[in-house]
Amino acid sequence: MSAGAAVTPVQAARAAARRDRWRAPTLYLRVAVVAAWALLPALGPSFQLLDLAAKIALFATLAASYDVVIGYTGIVSFGHAMFFGFGAYAVAVAVGRLGAPTYGHLLLGFFAGVAVSAVVAVVVGAFSLRVKALFFAMITLAFAEFALILAVQWGALTGGEDGLSPKLPGVFAAGAEGVLGLSGRLVTYYVLLAMCLALFLLMSRFVHSPLGRTLQAIRDNELRAEALGYRTFVFQLVASSFGSVVATVLGGGYVLWVRYVNPESALGVPIMLDVLLMVIIGGIGTLYGGFVGAAILLTARTLLPNLRGLGGSLVAGSEILQRLSERWLLYFGILFVLVVFFFPRGVLGTLREAAARRRGPATPRT
Amino acid sequence: MRRAAPLLVGAALLLLLPLGAIEPRAWLTLTVAGLAMGMLIFLVASGLTLIFGLMDVLNFAHGALFSWGAYAGFTLAVALDARRGWAAAPSVGLNALLLLLAVAAAVAVSFVLGVLLERVIVRPVYGQHLFQILITLGATIVLEEVIRVAWGPNDQVMPVPATFQGSWDVADVVVLRFPAIAIGLGVLVYGAVQWLLTRTRVGLIVRAGVENREMVQVMGHDIHRYFTAVFAAGSGLAGLGGLMWGMFGQSIRPSMGGEQLIFALIVVIIGGLGSVTGSLVGALLVGLAYNYVAFLVPKAAIGVTMGIMVLVLLVRPTGLYGAGK
Numbered sequence: 109m110s111a112g113a114a115v116t117p118v119q120a121a122r123a124a125a126r127r128d129r130w131r132a133p134t135l136y137l138r139v140a141v142v143a144a145w146a147l148l149p150a151l152g153p154s155f156q157l158l159d160l161a162a163k164i165a166l167f168a169t170l171a172a173s174y175d176v177v178i179g180y181t182g183i184v185s186f187g188h189a190m191f192f193g194f195g196a197y198a199v200a201v202a203v204g205r206l207g208a209p210t211y212g213h214l215l216l217g218f219f220a221g222v223a224v225s226a227v228v229a230v231v232v233g234a235f236s237l238r239v240k241a242l243f244f245a246m247i248t249l250a251f252a253e254f255a256l257i258l259a260v261q262w263g264a265l266t267g268g269e270d271g272l273s274p275k276l277p278g279v280f281a282a283g284a285e286g287v288l289g290l291s292g293r294l295v296t297y298y299v300l301l302a303m304c305l306a307l308f309l310l311m312s313r314f315v316h317s318p319l320g321r322t323l324q325a326i327r328d329n330e331l332r333a334e335a336l337g338y339r340t341f342v343f344q345l346v347a348s349s350f351g352s353v354v355a356t357v358l359g360g361g362y363v364l365w366v367r368y369v370n371p372e373s374a375l376g377v378p379i380m381l382d383v384l385l386m387v388i389i390g391g392i393g394t395l396y397g398g399f400v401g402a403a404i405l406l407t408a409r410t411l412l413p414n415l416r417g418l419g420g421s422l423v424a425g426s427e428i429l430q431r432l433s434e435r436w437l438l439y440f441g442i443l444f445v446l447v448v449f450f451f452p453r454g455v456l457g458t459l460r461e462a463a464a465r466r467r468g469p470a471t472p473r474t
Numbered sequence: 475m476r477r478a479a480p481l482l483v484g485a486a487l488l489l490l491l492p493l494g495a496i497e498p499r500a501w502l503t504l505t506v507a508g509l510a511m512g513m514l515i516f517l518v519a520s521g522l523t524l525i526f527g528l529m530d531v532l533n534f535a536h537g538a539l540f541s542w543g544a545y546a547g548f549t550l551a552v553a554l555d556a557r558r559g560w561a562a563a564p565s566v567g568l569n570a571l572l573l574l575l576a577v578a579a580a581v582a583v584s585f586v587l588g589v590l591l592e593r594v595i596v597r598p599v600y601g602q603h604l605f606q607i608l609i610t611l612g613a614t615i616v617l618e619e620v621i622r623v624a625w626g627p628n629d630q631v632m633p634v635p636a637t638f639q640g641s642w643d644v645a646d647v648v649v650l651r652f653p654a655i656a657i658g659l660g661v662l663v664y665g666a667v668q669w670l671l672t673r674t675r676v677g678l679i680v681r682a683g684v685e686n687r688e689m690v691q692v693m694g695h696d697i698h699r700y701f702t703a704v705f706a707a708g709s710g711l712a713g714l715g716g717l718m719w720g721m722f723g724q725s726i727r728p729s730m731g732g733e734q735l736i737f738a739l740i741v742v743i744i745g746g747l748g749s750v751t752g753s754l755v756g757a758l759l760v761g762l763a764y765n766y767v768a769f770l771v772p773k774a775a776i777g778v779t780m781g782i783m784v785l786v787l788l789v790r791p792t793g794l795y796g797a798g799k
Contacts, residue, residue: 246743438622
């Protein structure tokens with residue numbers, strides 16, 4: 109680039125973004141969130157709180173990986189929980205079924221999970237994305253159902269309905285000594301946190317790369333992107349496979365933390381709905397929305413049983429009211445529909461829109 | 475009919491191949507069961523494919539409407555049976571009347587729900603696939619949970635009229651009664667839908683709408699009214715399918731719709747989006763293959779439907795009868 113003679117719009121936008129990099133208030137917010145999560149154990153919280161923090165970090169990253177597929181690429185997948193489950197099962201099987209657990213087994217589990225996921229994601233995508241992105245929704249749903257049935261039926265490998273609770277190696281084992289004065293649990297917490305952070309940064313890099321921009325162009329106008337010479341099929345395939353592989357790694361991380369896996373908790377429809385809800389509540393196509401959604405949803409989930417007990421004692425007389433107070437999924441469903449209706453851009457999307465309005469119309473940021 | 479030739483050969487192969495591995499009696503029973511299952515899946519899939527074909531809406535709430543139909547018919551059947559004993563009565567007329575009334579209740583309830591769904595939640599999101607999927611998914615959750623609240627979360631036993639239980643002996647062959655009725659009903663519905671679509675003015679406009687929506691609007695037809703009608707009719711078919719499925723299995727549960735939706739989606743993908751004939755062929759294919767394989771290798775039964783889908787997509791990415799929209 110010679111003396112600013114020919115600066116393309118994209119280069120100008122990038123230069124502006126680089127200049128503003130250290131001035132953006134959201135940067136400090138992001139750093140503060142990471143610091144809060146990293147320093148939380150120093151406060152000596154109860155296990156319940158630590159568990160909540162770890163799960164928020166994990167599911168925020170999982171929701172973000174789903175956002176890469178649904179928000180940035182614009183294809184609806186119902187198989188995301190399936191890839192999460194692949195990772196969880198791969199790690200659990202490698203550690204629990206191949207003799208005494210070692211770190212090597214753990215690594216093998218992660219690699220096997222990623223390999224299986226990558227192959228399945230490419231195959232599913234190759235079948236469905238050739239025709240129409242809508243096919244993807246249907247085919248991934250069918251595959252996810254198939255995976256669930258397989259996990260239940262193939263008891264010799266997966267432990268069937270009961271699932272697996274493998275003994276983990278070294279510092280990850282229950283009641284392990286740990287290192288540097290930290291208990292094994294805390295080491296696991298920090299490993300999980302580092303994993304989530306690394307994956308999050310990777311995804312952020314992914315969606316802001318030229319590849320990510322092409323994906324957004326395809327999402328917004330597929331015909332035009334095609335006319336500009338992009339092979340939309342390949343781009344969509346890469347993006348959906350990338351999101352799936354990230355979900356797989358997180359599935360492995362989930363097993364590290366909870367130390368068990370069963371079809372219901374790792375592969376089932378509820379996980380899929382949770383992740384979908386997190387993305388929608390947080391804001392679709394924002395990446396960070398997943399964090400907001402996960403924080404809101406999981407905190408509510410942790411507090412809800414107390415409320416439910418209260419509700420149960422209030423309406424003890426009527427059977428219908430009793431049932432109404434038990435069906436939390438009903439309220440999730442209603443909340444979901446209302447959010448899709450009135451805040452289709454979610455919490456973050458709505459906030460960003462408001463911020464953009466305040467800044468005035470003359471600052472088109474890319 | 476040169477186009478039908480490969481289809482006939484395929485059908486003959488599919489029907490006769492298992493004869494090598496299964497003895498003829500069992501084969502006949504399985505075939506009847508498979509055809510019945512296929513016809514019931516067809517009821518659900520045809521509504522789904524029409525809604526998608528005409529309105530470009532992927533309706534995930536279809537499974538919930540299936541459950542609602544089953545529960546509506548169930549409630550009426552139980553009430554009639556408890557008050558007057560129509561299901562257990564040895565009278566063919568009363569039994570048939572009970573079935574008809576239950577069918578009417580199932581269709582009416584799911585039809586009304588279909589109108590409501592289309593008007594309230596689907597209409598604002600026309601043309602936005604992502605939000606259609608999300609919002610109909612949300613509706614599914616709500617509808618299914620309301621069933622759990624109103625009827626309880628457990629399985630219920632569906633009363634089946636005495637006339638339609640058991641089997642007829644036709645020339646020394648056992649023909650189960652209810653599957654036979656289901657097959658008859660499926661043929662009837664396919665005939666009615668085809669007649670409506672190809673021989674009436676309404677069908678002409680609907681088919682034109684599938685081809686080119688704007689043009690139909692320009693010609694002065696209120697396409698939204700047709701949208702509502704097709705959506706509600708498809709919903710009614712789903713409800714009918716739900717009731718018949720419940721009687722077929724003699725039990726109903728709130729999650730039955732979701733399970734059936736997977737089958738219906740696979741069938742719609744196999745048959746091609748927007749094609750009623752494709753749905754019929756796909757449904758029969760899945761129903762027959764499922765029953766044969768479930769008999770021979772029980773654990774592979776679910777896999778075979780997936781296998782068929784993958785195979786069809788490999789050869790024809792748009793499905794057997796898909797127009798490649």
